[in-house]
Amino acid sequence: MSSGRGENRELVFHVIHKLPSGDTPYVRAKHAQLVYKDPEAAIVLFWKAINAGDRVDSALKDMAVVMKQQDRAEEAIEAIKSFRGRCSKQAQESLDNVLLDLYKKCGRIEEQIKLLKQKLRMIYLGEAFNGxxxxxARSHGKKFQVSVKQETSRILGNLGWAYMQQTNYVAAEVVYRKAQLIDPDAKNACNLSLCLIKQARYDEAQSFIEDVLQGRLSGSDDGKSKTRAEELLQELESRQPDLIWTPSGLNLDEAFVEGLDQLVNEWAPFRSRRLPIFEEISPFRNQLAC
Structure with missing residues (x-):
């Protein structure tokens, strides 16, 4: 009887912690990570799993996540770059997402921008989502459907935020405007309004803030978005109306020559392979000319 109860407890234990069964290096790594709360031991065992070819896709991603938690983000970046060639094609997108988080943590903005542009290119050519x-997708343990429009808007939002970290508000504005054309969103509207405030274009900024406060955009009912919009409105009201904004000196053409502008210009030969969403996007320079 006691043996049966022990087996039942073991089964419940595995279900609760979502642990794989067996006694391989990867399984032991997950035990070290989730049960014994020993991240350093988990990292060693994840390395062993990768070298042994044991669930390499999961081992590399999980190891990078644990390394990030241990403030070893730079090491995690090098691990992914070195060993992602051993992973399946299906794992590459999730590895890119882990890399983006690692780049953000390390302040490696240029690499973050490059990878985001690469992800946009894949969507543009129909190579993401397997066409x-x-x-x-999964978030906080829940599964949900993500459309190509939503993914494109999300990536553009992240790209806009990366440009904002460089104080390149002109580039960020263009990116956020494109995101809003595809899938209007309260969070991106707040960031776009901040770009406009930084350029002393207060009337335009206020119109986007009001869109959020009036509940006209997706996500407007989210408490964080409303609070952010209210904070931006306060910042807007505190600004001097005669303030003149001076660009940071970053050249917009240089910033976009390998990225957004090429979606229209350099990828024209692949036009027939593009996903329909990109047929709805006008050339980026037309926005700048307005």
């Missing part, structure tokens, strides 16, 4: 209009 399908939606994919299954």
């Amino acid at each position: 399908k209009p939606t994919k299954m």
